[in-house]
Amino acid sequence: MSDATDPWLIVGLGNPGPEYAANRHNVGFMVADLLAERIGGKFKRAPKAQAQVLEGRIGPPGPLSRRVVLAKPMSYMNLSGGPVAALRDFYKVPLDHVVAVHDELDIDYGTLRLKLGGGDNGHNGLKSMTKSMGPDYHRIRFGIGRPPGRMQVADFVLKDFSSTERKELAFLVDRSADSVECLLAEGLERAQSAYNS
Numbered sequence: 280m281s282d283a284t285d286p287w288l289i290v291g292l293g294n295p296g297p298e299y300a301a302n303r304h305n306v307g308f309m310v311a312d313l314l315a316e317r318i319g320g321k322f323k324r325a326p327k328a329q330a331q332v333l334e335g336r337i338g339p340p341g342p343l344s345r346r347v348v349l350a351k352p353m354s355y356m357n358l359s360g361g362p363v364a365a366l367r368d369f370y371k372v373p374l375d376h377v378v379a380v381h382d383e384l385d386i387d388y389g390t391l392r393l394k395l396g397g398g399d400n401g402h403n404g405l406k407s408m409t410k411s412m413g414p415d416y417h418r419i420r421f422g423i424g425r426p427p428g429r430m431q432v433a434d435f436v437l438k439d440f441s442s443t444e445r446k447e448l449a450f451l452v453d454r455s456a457d458s459v460e461c462l463l464a465e466g467l468e469r470a471q472s473a474y475n476s
Contacts, residue, residue: 286346287337287463288372289314290363292381292404294437295353303423304356304436306452307380307404310421311351313456322351328365329353338464345463348372357403360411367412377416378459379408382436386422388444389451390476391458394418395467401432417462421455 291311292304299305315322318335325332333349348370352362367377375395381404386392396415399405408416426435440448458474 284346285373285376286348286370287376287378288348288350288363288367288370289337289378289459290350290352290359290366290380290408292356292359292379293351294356295351299437301439302437303382303440306382306421306423306455308351309448309452310380310419310455310459311349313452314349314459317456318347318349322349325350325362325366325369327369328362330362330366332366337460343464347463357407359404360407360409363408364411374412374415375417377412378419378462379405379416380419380455380459381405381421382423383420384423384425384432384436386420386424388422388424389447390422391451391455391474392418392420392422393458393462393467393471393475394420417467419455419458419462421451 291307293308294305315333320333320335322331322333330353331351335347336344337347338344350366352359354362381402385400395417399409426432458470461473462470
């Protein structure tokens, strides 16, 4: 069982490369980048894993401050599990201290849901993580809604947010980063009641 001194591994899921940077599928990277900005550090190549990492602390100074490793896997989304498992081993992070921040088709755009464990809902990044480590990690699910009309899911998630969505995107990414901080400092139930919409 984990305790308060164990580090947390916060994983933003996405695809590497500038052509994917603004895609719906890359919202996990956007949240990780904002958390890095708040910590005041820069991502660097991870030791022993295909990922970029930043080590730091999240939360107010004192007993609520948590040691964290922020990570962005540099494999493609459907291979995220390998780099995340390697980071977890390297930094000795208990599974219930792993947090995946990811896009979620089954909830409306702008809706946030936090949970521990569960299925992957067809999300290839989660599928890969669960295959590598088991399902009992935290998820911060950022709703992107369903594709319009007959658009294929794969096409939808690899498109940039629409101009209407972009009006709210910075606020929603900010709120997602806040929810990570709340989860670490105050626990899942408190974070769910504050941020699940």
